[in-house]
Amino acid sequence: VELALGIDLGGTTVKAGVVGEDGNLRSWVTQPSAEREGPQAWAQAGRQAAARAIELADRAATRIGISVPGAVDARRGVLLDMAARLSGTEIDLAALFAEFGLPVRADNDANAALSAERRWGGHGTAADLVLLTIGTGIGSAVVVGGAPLGHGRPLAGNLAGHLTIEPDGAPCVCGNRGCGETIASASALIAAARSQGLDVAEAADVFDAEARGDERAADAVWRFLDGLATIVVNAIHAYRPEVVVLAGGVMARSDRILPAVHAAVAERAWMIPPGSVKVVASNLGPKGPVMGAAAIAFEGNP
Numbered sequence: 295v296e297l298a299l300g301i302d303l304g305g306t307t308v309k310a311g312v313v314g315e316d317g318n319l320r321s322w323v324t325q326p327s328a329e330r331e332g333p334q335a336w337a338q339a340g341r342q343a344a345a346r347a348i349e350l351a352d353r354a355a356t357r358i359g360i361s362v363p364g365a366v367d368a369r370r371g372v373l374l375d376m377a378a379r380l381s382g383t384e385i386d387l388a389a390l391f392a393e394f395g396l397p398v399r400a401d402n403d404a405n406a407a408l409s410a411e412r413r414w415g416g417h418g419t420a421a422d423l424v425l426l427t428i429g430t431g432i433g434s435a436v437v438v439g440g441a442p443l444g445h446g447r448p449l450a451g452n453l454a455g456h457l458t459i460e461p462d463g464a465p466c467v468c469g470n471r472g473c474g475e476t477i478a479s480a481s482a483l484i485a486a487a488r489s490q491g492l493d494v495a496e497a498a499d500v501f502d503a504e505a506r507g508d509e510r511a512a513d514a515v516w517r518f519l520d521g522l523a524t525i526v527v528n529a530i531h532a533y534r535p536e537v538v539v540l541a542g543g544v545m546a547r548s549d550r551i552l553p554a555v556h557a558a559v560a561e562r563a564w565m566i567p568p569g570s571v572k573v574v575a576s577n578l579g580p581k582g583p584v585m586g587a588a589a590i591a592f593e594g595n596p
């Protein structure tokens with residue numbers, strides 16, 4: 295089995311792992327992201343995680359895949375833009391990881407996650423699919439007629455979380471206002487709970503507080519779920535997929551999230567025949583982002 299090193303340069307954490315072509319993880323490393331300290335510190339965190347993942351694996355990887363939450367020219371392996379984060383600076387991702395001496399491919403994190411869903415997540419045969427990744431931000435990737443939308447054009451299909459759902463809403467990192475991401479990302483859920491005076495570190499804490507009957511948490515969760523449902527309805531109206539796959543750490547609470555989204559879709563989404571678009575949680579779980587990074591390494595010709 296050939297192995298790839300997958301590196302996910304996320305907004306909050308950097309994750310790396312060695313993944314077999316069979317989808318089995320051989321190693322797994324996660325560490326806080328230094329993104330706010332600038333691209334060099336961020337890449338350094340990525341290289342550290344990658345080196346550790348290589349050490350921990352039983353066999354050597356032969357290629358590298360890198361996923362980032364931004365606009366990527368996948369043909370060149372270049373990060374073009376990351377909204378407000380690294381605005382306007384082109385970064386050659388392949389060069390940043392050249393020290394490993396392996397062929398490098400890079401793509402937007404949602405495109406990478408889509409590649410993993412099709413390869414290992416049980417969605418390889420869907421001709422029309424929307425994937426939403428819900429984390430620090432919200433990413434999306436779209437399959438139309440069996441092929442990824444846009445044929446590699448940067449950001450094509452990646453902005454379903456950046457459709458405006460509140461015209462007078464908060465400014466978004468992308469430059470728009472009231473994007474779905476400002477309401478239904480994990481970080482937005484945490485921020486909403488904190489603004490109500492709740493002491494929470496992660497999205498799971500907000501769901502836990504809601505389950506204990508905390509009304510402030512319930513308000514925050516309601517706003518999150520209503521926003522997420524709106525994003526899903528918008529995605530169905532825009533792309534009319536067979537299936538919408540929801541991925542990201544918050545989907546550990548799919549028992550809470552899916553029924554609310556299903557109810558909203560049944561009530562609000564127009565589709566023929568009625569009820570024909572499935573909305574499901576990803577099967578890949580918390581390892582999904584690293585598997586996505588590895589999946590794009592396997593896609594490429596080294």
Ligand SMILES: [Zn+2]
Pocket residue numbers: 455456466467468469470471473475
């Ligand atoms: Zn936005």
